[in-house]
Amino acid sequence: MNRALLKTLVRISVMVCAIIICSGAEARPGSDTDAAFSYYESARKLYRAGNYEAAVEEISKAENLNALPAYTVFRAWCVYKIGDQAKGIATILTLLEDETLSRRDRREFQSVLTRMRATAQTVNVRVYTRTPLAKIWLNGVLLEKQHARKGVPSIAGTQTIELRYENSRTMQDVLVAPNTNQTIAIDLPGGDLVVRNIPEESKVQLNGTDVGPPPEQGWRLIPGSYQLTITMGHVALLSQTVTITADTEEAIIVGVPKEARLTPRSKTRKWAVLGGSVGILGLVGATLVHNSADNDLTKAGQAIDPKTGQTVQSQFHAFELHARGEQKMTTATILYGISSAVILGSLAWWVVGSPDTSEKLRTSLFISPSSASMLWTF
Known part of the structure; x- marks a missing residue:
């Protein structure tokens, strides 16, 4: 009799524990959802008050608790209102790549993207680099050197500039506010090559590539060997191999030979x-x-x-x-x-x-x- 009662008590205890565990597991998602919605409501109030930075913080908390696409879209719109229009648009574009979105959500998010693009402002971004052989990428698009110097139109907001040469690369994010134009300076890590006393009409080549006259502070080159050639008309002013090491400066003064000095322009x-x-x-x-x-x-x-x-x-x-x-x-x-x-x-x-x-x-x-x-x- 005592054994039967003991077994019954054990069974009842196990069932009670299982019910408690299951109910706790079901209650936690509900609490996270409620907390996320509370953060969302707080973010909406801040947005209406024009405090977009604080609204981004609140809606980000909601996303961490419940990663709903609607929360992500709201955060993207707040970021857009702050002035980082490029980042807001990029966030919507990334979200639209999700194939699990419902038709309704996709349609609504596409409408938000259309509104963003219709009101986005264009800025002029110039990229200045002392690394002449490197390729310049702006927001994932390869730029021609002359276009980078003159400036290219881009949507206001975060601009991602990347510099690549051989196995070396560097990346930089710069926020360009609406109604402003900005010059962004970026160089690859390495050493400096300073060349002085170059005649105005001379032709300067680095590893066989025309690079034009160097800036006053010199070129910034990754460590390695480079063939520097300088000519003026039919006269060779300089042709030598230069070795660059990191965090050092190599200085060269070009001597102008007699025949180059006497050759008329x-x-x-x-x-x-x-x-x-x-x-x-x-x-x-x-x-x-x-x-x-x-x-x-x-x-x-x-x-x-x-x-x-x-x-x-x-x-x-x-x-x-x-x-x-x-x-x-x-x-x-x-x-x-x-x-x-x-x-x-x-x-x-x-x-x-x-x-x-x-x-x-x-x-x-x-x-x-x-x-x-x-x-x-x-």
Whole structure:
């Protein structure tokens, strides 16, 4: 009898414990759901009051307790209202990739995304880097170097800039507020290569790639070896291998050889060609004026009107033709002189500009290399 009673008591105890455990397990989700909804209500009140930052904190607590897509959309909208429009839109786009969303939720979330895009503001983002060989990515899109320097339009908010070269990469998130333009500076970690005394018209290459003149503070390069080549016209100013180590600076001063200093600038020769062309046109014009003057003088001598071809009855008309012819002849003479001077000057500018001629002139006139280089600075 006692055994039967004991078994019955044990069974009752086990059942009571099971009921307590099950009821506790069912009660906890309900409490989390209620707490999450409470945070959601608090976030809504803060949103109506215009306190979007605090609303984001409250709705994030609700998401941690109950990850409902509706809470995520509300957080994205609060972030959008703060000014990080790009992040708000990105959050909605990520949520729409969830294939388990119901049709109703997908339709409503798509409507929110449409409203965001319709009111989003565009900013101009410029990316400045001292790492010339690296590729620049802005929000996952590869940028051309010239576009990165000039600036590209982007939605206001968090801008993700990434720099990649070989196996090295760095990433940076920058918040760009609406109605503002911003230049973002980013470099790969490494050492600096400073190159000074580079002529303006020289061509600079790094590992065979045109990189243009270096910035004042130098290039920031990842550790390794680089082939630096600098040319000016047909003259090689520098060609050497440079080794870069981390957190160090390598400085190079470019020496300009004599033949590079004496080589005239391309703009100078262009002006010489232009001057010669103007001089030739002047000779053509002078010739036409001279022919017209000669014709007037001939007609005046024959007392024939050049317009009608009839004999001039008045001596006054003959004098008028003669005066006009003399005036044209004077004009032609002046044009001949000016045009000839322009052509000779342009020819001298071109001939003296050749390296061999410049060297001979410099030697014969005892002009120093530094003074000779100044002859071609206009």
